[in-house]
Amino acid sequence: MPLDLLHGTVDLLVLRTLAWDAMHGYAVAQFIRARTDGAITIESAALYQALHRLEKRKLVRAWWATSETGRRAKFYELTPGGRKELKSQSSDLKAYMVALNQVLDAK
Amino acid sequence: MRRIPRFLRLPRSAARVRADVDDEIRFDIDMRAHELTRRGVRADAARARAVAEFGDIEATRRYCEEIDMQIEADVRRSQLIDDARADLLVAWRAMRRAPAFAAVVLLTLALGIGANTAVFSVVRRVLIAPLPFRAPEQLFRLYAVPSTAGADDDKLSAAELSELAAESHSIAGLTVFGNYGGFTYTDGQTAEPWQTVSVAPNFFDVLGMKPVLGRAFMRGDGIRGGKLVLILSYAIWQRVFGGDRNVIGKTVLLNAIPFAVVGVLPETFVGPTFSADVLLPWDFDATAQNPVASQRRMWRSVVRLREGVSLEQFRSEIEVLRPRVQARNPEIKNAGTFRPVELHEAIVGRTGPVLIMVMIGALVVLVVACVNIAGLFLSRAVARRRELGVRAALGAGRGRLVRQVLTESLVYGAVGGIFGVALSVGLKDVLVAVAGSVLPQFGEVRIDMSVLVFALVLSIASSLVFGLLPALAATRVDVRTALGDGAARSASHGKAAARGSRTLVSAQIAFAVVFVVVAGLLTRTFVVLLRTNLGYTASEQQATFMLNIGGRFREPAARSAFATSLIERLHALPGVRAVGYTAVSPWNGGLMQVGFRVDGRAVDANAVPKIEFASASPEFFSAAGIPVRMGRAFNTNDRAGSPPVVVISESVARRFWPNENPVGARVHLDDALGDSTAVPEVVGVVADVRPSATDDIQSTVYMPADQAHVYGNEFVLRADGDARPLLPMIKQSVHELDARIPLINPRTMHDMLADSVRRQQLAMGLMGAFAILALVLAALGVYGIMAYGVAARRREFGIRSALGASRAAILWLVLRQGLLTAMLGVAAGVLGAAALSRFVGSMLSGVSTHDTMTFVAAPTLLAIVAIVACAVPARSATKVQPVEALRLE
Numbered sequence: 001m002p003l004d005l006l007h008g009t010v011d012l013l014v015l016r017t018l019a020w021d022a023m024h025g026y027a028v029a030q031f032i033r034a035r036t037d038g039a040i041t042i043e044s045a046a047l048y049q050a051l052h053r054l055e056k057r058k059l060v061r062a063w064w065a066t067s068e069t070g071r072r073a074k075f076y077e078l079t080p081g082g083r084k085e086l087k088s089q090s091s092d093l094k095a096y097m098v099a100l101n102q103v104l105d106a107k
Numbered sequence: 108m109r110r111i112p113r114f115l116r117l118p119r120s121a122a123r124v125r126a127d128v129d130d131e132i133r134f135d136i137d138m139r140a141h142e143l144t145r146r147g148v149r150a151d152a153a154r155a156r157a158v159a160e161f162g163d164i165e166a167t168r169r170y171c172e173e174i175d176m177q178i179e180a181d182v183r184r185s186q187l188i189d190d191a192r193a194d195l196l197v198a199w200r201a202m203r204r205a206p207a208f209a210a211v212v213l214l215t216l217a218l219g220i221g222a223n224t225a226v227f228s229v230v231r232r233v234l235i236a237p238l239p240f241r242a243p244e245q246l247f248r249l250y251a252v253p254s255t256a257g258a259d260d261d262k263l264s265a266a267e268l269s270e271l272a273a274e275s276h277s278i279a280g281l282t283v284f285g286n287y288g289g290f291t292y293t294d295g296q297t298a299e300p301w302q303t304v305s306v307a308p309n310f311f312d313v314l315g316m317k318p319v320l321g322r323a324f325m326r327g328d329g330i331r332g333g334k335l336v337l338i339l340s341y342a343i344w345q346r347v348f349g350g351d352r353n354v355i356g357k358t359v360l361l362n363a364i365p366f367a368v369v370g371v372l373p374e375t376f377v378g379p380t381f382s383a384d385v386l387l388p389w390d391f392d393a394t395a396q397n398p399v400a401s402q403r404r405m406w407r408s409v410v411r412l413r414e415g416v417s418l419e420q421f422r423s424e425i426e427v428l429r430p431r432v433q434a435r436n437p438e439i440k441n442a443g444t445f446r447p448v449e450l451h452e453a454i455v456g457r458t459g460p461v462l463i464m465v466m467i468g469a470l471v472v473l474v475v476a477c478v479n480i481a482g483l484f485l486s487r488a489v490a491r492r493r494e495l496g497v498r499a500a501l502g503a504g505r506g507r508l509v510r511q512v513l514t515e516s517l518v519y520g521a522v523g524g525i526f527g528v529a530l531s532v533g534l535k536d537v538l539v540a541v542a543g544s545v546l547p548q549f550g551e552v553r554i555d556m557s558v559l560v561f562a563l564v565l566s567i568a569s570s571l572v573f574g575l576l577p578a579l580a581a582t583r584v585d586v587r588t589a590l591g592d593g594a595a596r597s598a599s600h601g602k603a604a605a606r607g608s609r610t611l612v613s614a615q616i617a618f619a620v621v622f623v624v625v626a627g628l629l630t631r632t633f634v635v636l637l638r639t640n641l642g643y644t645a646s647e648q649q650a651t652f653m654l655n656i657g658g659r660f661r662e663p664a665a666r667s668a669f670a671t672s673l674i675e676r677l678h679a680l681p682g683v684r685a686v687g688y689t690a691v692s693p694w695n696g697g698l699m700q701v702g703f704r705v706d707g708r709a710v711d712a713n714a715v716p717k718i719e720f721a722s723a724s725p726e727f728f729s730a731a732g733i734p735v736r737m738g739r740a741f742n743t744n745d746r747a748g749s750p751p752v753v754v755i756s757e758s759v760a761r762r763f764w765p766n767e768n769p770v771g772a773r774v775h776l777d778d779a780l781g782d783s784t785a786v787p788e789v790v791g792v793v794a795d796v797r798p799s800a801t802d803d804i805q806s807t808v809y810m811p812a813d814q815a816h817v818y819g820n821e822f823v824l825r826a827d828g829d830a831r832p833l834l835p836m837i838k839q840s841v842h843e844l845d846a847r848i849p850l851i852n853p854r855t856m857h858d859m860l861a862d863s864v865r866r867q868q869l870a871m872g873l874m875g876a877f878a879i880l881a882l883v884l885a886a887l888g889v890y891g892i893m894a895y896g897v898a899a900r901r902r903e904f905g906i907r908s909a910l911g912a913s914r915a916a917i918l919w920l921v922l923r924q925g926l927l928t929a930m931l932g933v934a935a936g937v938l939g940a941a942a943l944s945r946f947v948g949s950m951l952s953g954v955s956t957h958d959t960m961t962f963v964a965a966p967t968l969l970a971i972v973a974i975v976a977c978a979v980p981a982r983s984a985t986k987v988q989p990v991e992a993l994r995l996e
Contacts, residue, residue: 024134025131025134025135026134026135026138026139029135043160043161043162044135044136044139044160044161044162044167045161045162045163045164045166045167046162048131048132048135048167048171049167049170049171052170052171052174052175053174055174055175055178056174056177056178056181064127067134069138069141071134071137072130072134073131073134074127074130074131074134
């Protein structure tokens, strides 16, 4: 059963994925599914909304190019600002996870 | 493929954004369906699953489109800022590369904008800003229009005014002022003359204003035997009391009488047709109830109409009430009717048209300056076609190029505007002198926020005027011709631009002709004014000054004694021939008007003719240079107890004794000074005088000072030589006789006359300056276009000369075009001047608005200037050596 993801978490996952390489939206979804062995699936609707939202905030940059199948696709890559945002967001989330685990594991 | 340079990222249209979002979503669904098919799902089922798995497609599409539109808006905005920054940089570099060009443009602009800003600061204060009173449009002055011929009197009697105010339904309030006087202020060390004006206690209420400090006058102030109080003007408060807020309650000595300060006028106060150092209260109600005093027309009034009452209604009400009021006051002779005049108009009066003329003049100079600059930009823009061509080739659209060229002109406009505002601070003071006749009432003129806004608007407007035409002309570039080698050589590449420049130069010349005509008309007026026969002489050999003897001595005997001993002392000064005095000289507005009746002739009591009344000491006529035509002037035997006598002016003699000798006749003077029962004898006839060159002659009756009981005030002294060195001696004599009488305005009569025509002189000076500026600009324009044309055609001239063309032929070739341009401008200018000169009609006197001499001289001058400006570059064209034609490539 895929986890129900929090809104901000989608943005973070997308940023993390694009840190790997520039890619189009479908590739982002596939990448996350493959990486988590299908544990995390992002609904396409949420994914594209996140991508456009991030572009507006200038955390990612987009352009149209030819994809591996020869079709025109919209590619996204991280901007320096996005890289910085990813760093601070993921350390925040990690700290939160540690705290959450301490509560959950409390005997 | 990876990174597209940001500056090439063009904003997308709304339709494009929608298509992109659709494409992106479709791509995702297609990819997913493709993958599912590959895993064995049937094609139609795979598609349905992909769509279902995507989620809410419609919501996503809407969300993404909205966000993308915001992104596009951001892109557009930042691009605009980037472009502007780049344009500014280009403009700045271009300015630095051509410092001479920049200096000429900036200087011209600074002068133009500076002059306009200065003029506007005065125009705004005097003509545009509302008077600093509540609902000033409801305020009117009341003038008396005499039933016989003559000028309006701005004074009415207390009886007429108070009865009118009581019975009128239109009048919400009526206040009066008058008794303009000079008091001597003393504070132990200094004595200085102060202008005083008496106002009714309700003055502040009716005008709707408050003192800035202390209180307004109120009922009870000014009553006989009451405490003497006064209100200081803001300027006196600042200058004499240093703006001390504790001045309220202080006692000041005026003519050695103690007054208590109760208030200070606001800085913005505008005297309703007066300027004063202090206001004194006057118990007007008591005057209105006094059977004798109430009949004298000596009060200037301001009425406030009720809200909603129109001037028309007020006028018709006056026509109903006036006959009743006058029937009850039969003592008021020659009553005539009343005329309400808007207060603003009454204050601004004759200065308004002058200011408007100067404002229009300044604006036209700026337009001409802009046209000149446009010409400069145009010829330079043509030279920059190559640069612009390169930019066009790199993909800049025409709009983008226009914007770049315009940015440059805006930079010039902004810098020129800043210099202009700095300049206007000084220029403003020059103008204040022009509008001097009313400006003292308005206080200080400032370069304030609204004036700065005006300067800003002017700078931007100027930039557009001189920037737009060259921008459009220069950017009409064809990339190939601009870049191809044709551009460098072609002599005809700027044909359209050159035609544009020639039109501009014609326009400049036309404007210059108009200016020179106007300046010429004003100069002719000034000369006419200086040559006008005033009836008195105003030479360097005469000195004049004022003394407030009445402010020092209460008793007539003491005044008389002082005047007599002063005259003795002045006579003892070197070279002094005559010393005389009068109460208020004709050139300072005269003392008062009286009814004039010849003894033994029946006259309708309602139509007693009014003439000017003046007092004169025995030597006044000879000192002032007023010739005696018949009989005699006064002498020392015409004193208080001796038989009453008068001297009349020529026009009085002509009017009342057309074919007789008036000497020996007896006359009655109504409301005159002196013994009211006397029937004085006419002993002499003197020349008529006019107050100033622009005024009509004044029919005057003179009474000996001793018999009118007025001593001093205005003195005139005639010497053998230059009177200027006598001025300090006069001061010394007065001081030795009595140190507590201040000497006011000592100067020669010549300087006094010069002051009286200062308005015309300054108007002439300003328009003359505008004319010279316009002339120089036009000459520069002609020269510039010719020089540029010659430079562009050097090769052609070389070829012509090589082919055997004579120098004269080449000279003519060049001159012909320039002269044609100039003559078109001159012709247009003459037509324009003929159409416009009537607007300065009110400034002229003794000169027709279509004065032939001016209309011949001005175009001739322009033609000569144009020929010279053409000839210099034309001569250089004849010097082109044939060999240059070959070398130039």
